Amino acid sequence: MDIKEIQNLIKFVAKSGASEVKLEMEDIKITIRTGSDKTETTIVQAAPIPNMHQAAAPVATQITVPVDSNVNTESNESKYITVKSPIIGTFYRKPSPDKPNFVEVGTAINVGDTVCVIEAMKLFNEIESEVSGKIVKVLVDDSSPVEFDQPLFLVDPS
Incomplete structure (x- = not known):
């Protein structure tokens, strides 16, 4: 197991x-x-x-x-959707150090938009949004390690 x-x-x-x-x-x-x-x-x-x-x-x-015991890691406001990490790795908000962040608080996103990159075993995996809406909160600091299913962003779908 x-x-x-x-x-x-x-x-x-x-x-x-x-x-x-x-x-x-x-x-x-x-x-x-x-x-x-x-x-x-x-x-x-x-x-x-x-x-x-x-x-x-x-x-x-x-x-x-x-x-x-609170397995649901969403914010107290149930109207927000949590974008979670699909893999273990290092979270990066930008594609490279000299480029701007993929998203900021207030950025409107659509399904399929890249919201961050997670580096795992020297591979940089673009993480795409599975929801449309507006970024309300970034829950992880840039260059921080993340776990599987860890919340990364809160999105307001309205």
Whole structure:
């Protein structure tokens, strides 16, 4: 199970309203507990034995990750649409240092307009808007690292 599948599971559980979900597979155990103010995920995974000549049981590693229960990362104003990062990488507001920003607050955008660039593994990926509207807020600083599904911009579709 990869990190993307775990993130999707956490979001699904938080949205479902379940108080606790346990998932056990051959080499991994995941417990997700939701409360009134936070969601907590515990992942227990069997680690390989460093020296294969020893006859010992696998060592279990446990990671507890607090996660905001508010999975919907949109602004308090529900009329805004959030443009999110489709990949992990470094966020850039302009195509090159000597060029102007793709968009500013107040810029009108259409579906397919480039709003930023995200560099991942030396590849510069142009991120296109999937909505039309006006940029209300830029949520990430230029040259900052971003995660998958991290909010980048708020757009007013009206």
